[in-house]
Amino acid sequence: MMKKLFISSTLLFSLSVAGFWLAAALSPESVGQTAVAAPADKRYSLQDVAKHTSPGDCWMSINGQVYDFTAYLPGHPADPAVIQPWCGKDASEAYRTKTRGRPHSPYADTLLPKYRIGELTAK
Amino acid sequence: MKPQRWLPSALCLALPLAGMAWAWPTGLSAWRSASILSAWAGCGALLASLVLMVRDPRLAAALGGLDSLYRWHHRSGTVGYSLLLIHPLALAADALDESPRVAWQTLSPLAQDWPEWLGWLGLLLLMAGLASTFMPHLPYRRWRALHYLLGLGVLLGLAHLWAILGGSLGVLGAIGIALAALGWRLVVSDFGALARPYRVKAVRHPATDLVEVTLAPCAATLAATPGQFVLAAFGDGEGFHGCREFHPFTVSGIGPGGVLKLDIKALGPCTRHLQGLTHGVLLRLEGPFGDFLAAAGDGPQLWLAGGIGIAPFLAVLRSRLPARPTHLIHLFRNADDAGFSDEIQALAARTPNLSFVPVASGDSPPELGPLLAAVPGLAGREAWLCGPPGLNTAASAALREAGVPAEAIHFESFEFR
Numbered sequence: 001m002m003k004k005l006f007i008s009s010t011l012l013f014s015l016s017v018a019g020f021w022l023a024a025a026l027s028p029e030s031v032g033q034t035a036v037a038a039p040a041d042k043r044y045s046l047q048d049v050a051k052h053t054s055p056g057d058c059w060m061s062i063n064g065q066v067y068d069f070t071a072y073l074p075g076h077p078a079d080p081a082v083i084q085p086w087c088g089k090d091a092s093e094a095y096r097t098k099t100r101g102r103p104h105s106p107y108a109d110t111l112l113p114k115y116r117i118g119e120l121t122a123k
Numbered sequence: 124m125k126p127q128r129w130l131p132s133a134l135c136l137a138l139p140l141a142g143m144a145w146a147w148p149t150g151l152s153a154w155r156s157a158s159i160l161s162a163w164a165g166c167g168a169l170l171a172s173l174v175l176m177v178r179d180p181r182l183a184a185a186l187g188g189l190d191s192l193y194r195w196h197h198r199s200g201t202v203g204y205s206l207l208l209i210h211p212l213a214l215a216a217d218a219l220d221e222s223p224r225v226a227w228q229t230l231s232p233l234a235q236d237w238p239e240w241l242g243w244l245g246l247l248l249l250m251a252g253l254a255s256t257f258m259p260h261l262p263y264r265r266w267r268a269l270h271y272l273l274g275l276g277v278l279l280g281l282a283h284l285w286a287i288l289g290g291s292l293g294v295l296g297a298i299g300i301a302l303a304a305l306g307w308r309l310v311v312s313d314f315g316a317l318a319r320p321y322r323v324k325a326v327r328h329p330a331t332d333l334v335e336v337t338l339a340p341c342a343a344t345l346a347a348t349p350g351q352f353v354l355a356a357f358g359d360g361e362g363f364h365g366c367r368e369f370h371p372f373t374v375s376g377i378g379p380g381g382v383l384k385l386d387i388k389a390l391g392p393c394t395r396h397l398q399g400l401t402h403g404v405l406l407r408l409e410g411p412f413g414d415f416l417a418a419a420g421d422g423p424q425l426w427l428a429g430g431i432g433i434a435p436f437l438a439v440l441r442s443r444l445p446a447r448p449t450h451l452i453h454l455f456r457n458a459d460d461a462g463f464s465d466e467i468q469a470l471a472a473r474t475p476n477l478s479f480v481p482v483a484s485g486d487s488p489p490e491l492g493p494l495l496a497a498v499p500g501l502a503g504r505e506a507w508l509c510g511p512p513g514l515n516t517a518a519s520a521a522l523r524e525a526g527v528p529a530e531a532i533h534f535e536s537f538e539f540r
Binding site: 002003005006009010012013016017020021023024026027074075077078082104107110114 | 148149150151152155197198201202204205208212215221222223224225226227228229230231234235236250253254257287288289
């Protein structure tokens with residue numbers, strides 16, 4: 001019984017992984033094309049960002065870009081207490097180090113454009 | 124204390140449920156919720172599996188025996204692994220709304236970083252370790268080494284959890300349970316930190332490829348009763364170097380002052396090496412385990428032994444002659460394997476309650492039908508079986524066919540892989 005469960009679950013898993021790879025390989029679109037949906041000419045200051053500090057309205061600036069993470073917050077893998085304090089702030093350093101000296105993954109980088117709403121002004 | 128046989132299964136259910144309750148997602152998509160819940164349910168099942176592999180005599184007695192614990196250890200480990208497989212797939216499925224390419228990037232280790240690599244490595248080690256578990260013909264030492272991969276896989280999975288979620292209460296609790304169970308198993312069980320020292324007092328060879336050793340305690344004794352087994356790790360002595368790994372052996376005799384007899388059949392590299400045991404060899408014993416024959420009723424008995432499965436019945440007969448009608452059938456291949464027939468015949472001659480039927484069945488499976496048909500009042504007897512799994516299964520089926528109720532048929536699986 002357990003042997004059958006092990007074999008069938010491993011087989012299904014392998015087939016599913018292969019299926020995801022095949023679907024990506026056959027997909028004509030590129031990640032960049034779908035992800036960059038925000039207008040590039042919108043400009044916000046840190047004061048603008050600081051007005052959006054709650055989980056229900058959460059903006060952050062990262063590396064000169066401004067993001068609205070309100071829709072993303074529930075999906076962030078870490079404890080909400082890790083990311084929510086950065087709402088309304090510049091989180092460039094936190095994004096680079098995850099507060100523990102290690103950067104976010106390349107996959108996380110691909111998610112950012114989806115939530116970008118504009119550029120950060122110098123002042 | 125009465126064994127709580129429901130506790131292992133309850134633990135296998137409670138830990139996954141506790142994990143899911145602790146991490147219960149709100150406001151997330153269905154796939155993302157499924158990913159989180161499968162991860163925590165799988166983690167809980169693997170933790171239950173680790174707890175159930177702790178080999179402690181008191182714990183085993185309280186929870187219904189070592190074979191029951193190992194059975195649930197296997198079930199919970201396999202179910203936990205299967206649940207964990209859902210975790211990355213559900214995460215990828217959640218990203219399918221975005222695009223198939225984003226879904227693949229969610230899954231592909233090439234697009235991830237070391238916290239995710241820890242998870243993947245843990246999963247692959249679990250896969251390799253479990254695959255070896257289902258290879259019964261793998262040599263024991265290779266099987267055991269591959270089985271350790273499972274423990275390492277669980278630890279890497281927990282490191283993945285810690286790297287992603289940080290040191291929250293649930294994560295630290297899971298790591299604490301895993302480290303405590305693995306530490307106990309490695310230090311106390313496998314290293315034998317609490318094992319009792321014994322010394323080989325006498326050696327004899329009652330049959331081909333069979334050695335009977337009489338063991339005397341060097342310090343505190345093990346309080347074994349007939350029907351129980353111990354785990355023995357033989358060390359060194361004059362002209363003998365032991366394999367030092369713990370193997371289970373049923374006690375075949377119990378003497379005053381904690382003296383024990385073990386009969387060791389050459390079935391693998393270590394037990395073959397033990398055929399050369401000499402007087403004075405030091406060993407360590409863990410146990411006792413098991414409750415075979417402990418619940419025998421007051422009615423007539425049928426004892427059916429295959430090969431070295433005669434050991435628990437021998438232990439009873441060497442301690443006392445049966446007070447109720449007992450019919451003992453001993454099946455073995457050839458006359459050279461008989462071993463104890465003369466000793467049991469002599470005991471049977473001293474009491475009308477014991478009838479003994481030794482049967483050399485050769486290399487073909489024994490014909491159980493005629494043997495059982497010759498047992499007087501078979502349907503009214505309580506049957507105790509001790510032999511290879513195939514014999515136990517075949518004999519159980521034959522006994523039920525002959526009218527013996529299922530609840531009157533008892534055997535221990537004695538399968539520890």
